Amino acid sequence: MVPPQNWVDYEKVLGVTNNLRHYDYDVYPVRSAVTTGVWWPEDKPAYTIAVVNNDDQPIQVKGRIDIVRYGTKGRPNDVWLPEMVKLADLGSLPVDIDIPAHGKKK
Numbered sequence: 001m002v003p004p005q006n007w008v009d010y011e012k013v014l015g016v017t018n019n020l021r022h023y024d025y026d027v028y029p030v031r032s033a034v035t036t037g038v039w040w041p042e043d044k045p046a047y048t049i050a051v052v053n054n055d056d057q058p059i060q061v062k063g064r065i066d067i068v069r070y071g072t073k074g075r076p077n078d079v080w081l082p083e084m085v086k087l088a089d090l091g092s093l094p095v096d097i098d099i100p101a102h103g104k105k106k
Contacts, residue, residue: 001080008083013070024055025099030106050106053099060099064092 004010005018033046053059067090072082099105 002082004084006081007072008075008081010084013084013086014068015066024053025059026052026054028052048106050104051097051099052104053102056101058100058103059097061097063095063097065095066092 011017028050029047030050031048034043039045051059069087069090071085071087073085075081075083097105
């Protein structure tokens with residue numbers, strides 16, 4: 001299987017550009033209230049993430065987490081390279097980031 005960032009239309013669906021730049025931070029999932037990536041309308045997914053500052057300077061910024069409902073579909077003659085499709089934009093969550101140099105926050 002091809003890594004998700006290499007799927008057909010990944011950049012278009014998520015509104016990102018692969019390999020554009022190096023970020024001075026990392027974001028990791030820490031905890032999830034659901035155990036699957038497939039949700040039903042009655043599911044209440046909740047996640048805890050950690051943001052790690054890899055820089056010598058503090059990070060103080062307002063940001064957002066965009067929630068995108070997406071799916072994948074197979075492509076003729078290539079089961080290893082799926083095509084990503086956007087089903088809906090479900091909104092954004094504002095986040096205030098304030099992390100000291102080389103710090104981490106959940």
